[in-house]
Amino acid sequence: MTVLEKPPYIWFKDAVRPWEEATVHVWTEAVVRAASVFEGMRGYWNEQESRHYFLHMPDHMRRLADSARVARIPRIVTFEECLGALHDLLSAMPYREDVYIRPTLFLEEGRYSVGGSPDDCGFFVAIFPSPREKSITSGLRCQISSWQRADDASAPPRVKAAASYYNLRFARMEATSNGYDEAILLNRQGKVAETGGASVFLVRDGRIVTPHVGSSILESITRRSAIELLTAELGLRVDEREVERSELYVADEVFLTGTLCEITPVVDVDGLEIGDRKPGPVTRELQERYYAACRQGQADRRGWLTAGPVLPGEDGSRGKEDGL
Ligand code: PMP
DSSP, X not given: OOOOOOOSEEEETTEEEEGGGOOOOSSSHHHHXXXXXXXXXXXXXXXXXXXXXXXXXXXXXXXXXXHHHHHTOXXXXXXXXHHHHHHHHHHHSOOOSOEXXXXXXXXXXXXXXXXXXXXGEEEEEEEEEOOOOTHHHHOEEEEEEEEEOOOTTTSOTTSOXXXXXXXXHHHHHHHHHTTOSEEEEEOTTSXXXXXXXXXXXXXXXXXXXXXOTTTTOOOOHXXXXXXXXXXXXXXXXXXXXXXXXXXXXXXXXXXXXXXTTEEEEEEEETTEEOTTSSOOHHHHHHHHHXXXXXXXXXXXXXXXXXXXXXXXXTTSXXXXXXXX
16 A cells, blocks of 8 residues: 655645644544545646646536535635645645645534534645556455445445545455455445445456446546446446446456546455456556546547646756747
């Protein structure tokens, strides 16, 4: 698992601040009752243009708004304000590489997490370097968890709330202590849901299957992009339906999709080898399309990318675009 390096700066409340200065009192709703919602978005570094491109930023901001609505946390930032914060923060940072971006809304005041006014709410954006995971070529070994994915009646998985990760943490801890890389959780009905950070797909006899959005899963943005690429560009069929645990055992390919893990093959489930323990042909073809799409820069024709600020080179020279 990647250990995150402490960045020099963070956007906290209304400005770029040194990392150490972003503090709250321990008695905040965010600390005592996990009242916060967040997004995880990637910024892909484009060397030629000397800037990052944010993948699916409007979708991430929409999901942040939806999460805040469900959690009844005032939404105190607009798309433009968040984009402005990203520009200011990236301009202050030394990162000339791919990054992971975490905009977060949290409640400071309020009783039982019912915040009254925007003054009760805080906002921060943290950015970390995020190199590609090695597991995209080596694959992951997954264990079906004995922990159940929380459902809509207890902690809605559709939205991205910090509190949901309490549930997912149990599954991760169990899988890693049993020597696996990742956990796959089943839902209340005993059907496949998702991992602690990704959606699950399987391929069997040329048919691609993934749990439908009512399966106690996050409404994942990468999952939607993967379905778009598989169907509209690769001409394959994807069935969104209930998926049984044993379907994973007999699949030709299993792969995960998510912002951080991108498209990651699964090579083992519960000790049963998947395919020949190597990424299968559908996984590889999807990886190729997805990685190319994320790195299109100005040539993006799918509308997936939002441009970040042009940053000076490490030697202080201006980015290429400034010379135009
Ligand atoms: N499920 C969970 C529980 C997650 O945390 C994530 C990562 N955000 C995903 C699925 C994948 O979602 P996305 O493609 O939007 O990153």
